[in-house]
Amino acid sequence: MSHLRPSPITPTVDFERDGVQHGFLRLPYSRDDSAWGSVMIPICVIRNGSGPSALLTGGNHGDEYEGPLALYDLARTLDPKQVSGTVIIVPAMNYPAFRAGTRTSPIDKGNLNRSFPGRSDGTVTEKIADYFQRELLPRTDIALDFHSGGKTLDFVPFCAAHIRPDKELEAKGFAAVEAFSAPWSMKMLEIDAVGMFDTAAEEMGKLFITTELGGGGTSRAETVRIARRGVLNVLRHAGIVAGAVEMQPTRWLDMPSGDCFSFAEDDGMIETMIDLGEPVEEGQVLARIHSIGRTGAAPQEIRARMSGLLAARHFPGLVKAGDCTAVVAVLVD
Numbered sequence: 215m216s217h218l219r220p221s222p223i224t225p226t227v228d229f230e231r232d233g234v235q236h237g238f239l240r241l242p243y244s245r246d247d248s249a250w251g252s253v254m255i256p257i258c259v260i261r262n263g264s265g266p267s268a269l270l271t272g273g274n275h276g277d278e279y280e281g282p283l284a285l286y287d288l289a290r291t292l293d294p295k296q297v298s299g300t301v302i303i304v305p306a307m308n309y310p311a312f313r314a315g316t317r318t319s320p321i322d323k324g325n326l327n328r329s330f331p332g333r334s335d336g337t338v339t340e341k342i343a344d345y346f347q348r349e350l351l352p353r354t355d356i357a358l359d360f361h362s363g364g365k366t367l368d369f370v371p372f373c374a375a376h377i378r379p380d381k382e383l384e385a386k387g388f389a390a391v392e393a394f395s396a397p398w399s400m401k402m403l404e405i406d407a408v409g410m411f412d413t414a415a416e417e418m419g420k421l422f423i424t425t426e427l428g429g430g431g432t433s434r435a436e437t438v439r440i441a442r443r444g445v446l447n448v449l450r451h452a453g454i455v456a457g458a459v460e461m462q463p464t465r466w467l468d469m470p471s472g473d474c475f476s477f478a479e480d481d482g483m484i485e486t487m488i489d490l491g492e493p494v495e496e497g498q499v500l501a502r503i504h505s506i507g508r509t510g511a512a513p514q515e516i517r518a519r520m521s522g523l524l525a526a527r528h529f530p531g532l533v534k535a536g537d538c539t540a541v542v543a544v545l546v547d
């Protein structure tokens with residue numbers, strides 16, 4: 215049972231201490247340029263007495279920026295006098311990936327959001343997952359994990375919670391999503407939930423919400439504003455930060471089946487035929503993939519397998535066979 219060894223990560227913050235602490239999760243990483251070196255993952259703990267505890271995370275994938283922008287900002291500005299309980303902020307969970315501007319870690323190619331529950335004697339990425347699994351999630355009442363599309367996808371901005379077997383927890387998740395008040399709210403279906411932080415939190419019975427707020431490996435003014443407002447709203451909704459939730463209109467979307475997703479079957483150059491947020495009819499051509507190796511070949515057509523609206527699209531101009539090209543979601547209201 216080697217995975218039950220204690221985590222090699224040492225926090226430089228005390229989770230039980232009142233006030234604001236800016237510190238690190240220090241993960242030993244011996245390597246050519248630093249024999250007894252460490253990965254220093256920034257962490258902020260803002261605590262004021264007993265009360266509920268929130269875990270706020272960004273940079274689970276290293277090329278998604280709305281979460282880190284909102285969370286470094288919150289760590290700098292949240293006054294502990296406004297807080298009842300504990301706010302734990304890790305703005306760049308997979309810090310090596312975040313530093314490299316890549317989805318996965320340059321050290322071990324680990325995708326943190328496919329590495330849960332992790333291993334204390336595993337790779338750097340697995341050690342980070344293990345620390346969240348065994349040290350941070352158990353002390354959490356509500357977890358908010360920010361995502362965006364990264365370099366290869368772009369999304370309409372939404373906050374999301376999963377359909378869950380426990381309907382009481384599901385309803386609490388959807389209520390927290392409403393409080394986040396993104397323009398869109400999603401009842402989310404995963405392509406492959408194994409190894410996800412979401413799954414780890416939910417299997418522990420935690421309230422868990424997430425986002426997809428844009429993409430393309432950058433951020434936009436609008437999506438950063440949504441992130442900043444959303445995180446404060448969720449803390450107010452949870453009773454951790456004083457004040458009323460700044461509700462904004464949201465429209466609910468649903469991903470009812472795997473027919474939501476379209477994938478490229480050929481390499482080539484993608485031509486987007488409709489834009490994010492626009493309505494889609496079943497059978498409509500969402501995108502065309504043009505062969506670039508020769509002239510004269512007809513493009514491959516990517517057709518919608520259900521009606522709804524375009525919630526996500528492939529971002530770069532070139533695609534490879536197997537790339538997710540489009541995601542259609544259904545308007546609930």
Ligand SMILES: [Zn+2]
Pocket residue numbers: 274275278360361362364
């Ligand atoms: Zn992500």
